[in-house]
Amino acid sequence: EAGVTQSPTHLIKTRGQQATLRCSPISGHTSVYWYQQALGLGLQFLLWYDEGEERNRGNFPPRFSGRQFPNYSSELNVNALELEDSALYLCASSFGQSNQPQHFGDGTRLSIL
């Protein structure tokens, strides 16, 4: 069974640009979650999508946004990139909603120059 896949593996951008990160969940999983793992800040919850709808978002500015497609894959968009957006962005998926284990991909390393 294929796990959660994320692309690209690495992404290098400059300040002010826009970044798009992609995630394909495990087959049968309907929920997709995004987390940011920044140096010194730990793992922070960004967004939760389920059945195509945004269900919850963490304490991040509106320039962090995303969507979930009918096939349950997801995109994370970050606009007006800032230096502090440099981080590993992890996507996870699960069956349905809360309390189900979340299974993670290997992440996209976003570097802002």
Add this chain to the structure above:
Amino acid sequence: GDSVTQMEGPVTLSEEACLTINCTYTATGYPSLFWYVQYPGEGLQLLLKATKADDKGSNKGFEATYRKETTSFHLEKGSVQVSDSAVYFCALSGQGGKLIFGQGTELSVKP
């Protein structure tokens, strides 16, 4: 709000030593508890889970018991290997679908 506190690392052990990584939590309601492991350059792998008080999760020789009375979920292994070197994260299922993570504990096992 909900939170997770882990013992600080790095933890350095010799091969075949016993491991305990402490994890305590604060939560409203009855969350599920998880341990994840992150190897260098990789994402998080679910190591084990427990969904209610007194549940014991186990996998690959690792164990953790959901202790409601002490709000703890300590990770233990009787004999560590070099291949166990990684960063370990304790997490709980918070409101709104999110996982709330501890700060992570780096484990280094020397041959």
